[in-house]
Amino acid sequence: SKYKAGTSLSAWIRRIMINTAIDYYRKRSRKRTEDLETAYSLSSSAPDIVSQMSANEILECLQQLTFAYRSVFNLYVIEGYSHREVSEQLGITESTSRSNLVKARTKLKAIILSKKL
Known part of the structure; x- marks a missing residue:
């Protein structure tokens, strides 16, 4: 007005x-x-x-993630490290580790669904 x-x-x-x-x-x-x-x-x-999905199909989807997302996803989900350990290994903060994990999972789900739909 x-x-x-x-x-x-x-x-x-x-x-x-x-x-x-x-x-x-x-x-x-x-x-x-x-x-x-x-x-x-x-x-x-x-x-x-x-x-x-086959293991190769899953790996192909993981390779489509950015290096930062893939690194956090691999260390936390696959290797079983804590966010503190991930942050120390990658030289990032714990909150960045958590944020990148959420983004990696979201992106990975979208990639998988786009391949299979």
């Missing part, structure tokens, strides 16, 4: 800031809901698909 002469400029600016913040959080909330729905659909169908 437009500023009306004679009204409080600071109140008008504050209202714009509040409305902008509300719009931002509404958009973000919708995005999170969509992300959760996607993650649920991936997680519920991926195990069945993986059980039907």
Whole structure:
């Protein structure tokens, strides 16, 4: 809306800031809901698909991950290291290790589903 002469400029600016913040959080909330729905659909169908894949097919999917994601995934999931140990070996923080693992799993599920659908 437009500023009306004679009204409080600071109140008008504050209202714009509040409305902008509300719009931002509404958009973000919708995005999170969509992300959760996607993650649920991936997680519920991926195990069945993986059980039907050969070891070579799984390795091919893993090779499509970035080096950072693949490294964390291999050390944590396959080798069984803790996030602290992964972070020490790769020279990253524990939170980066956790973040990269989540991203690796999400990306890997998408890769597997795209190959099998």
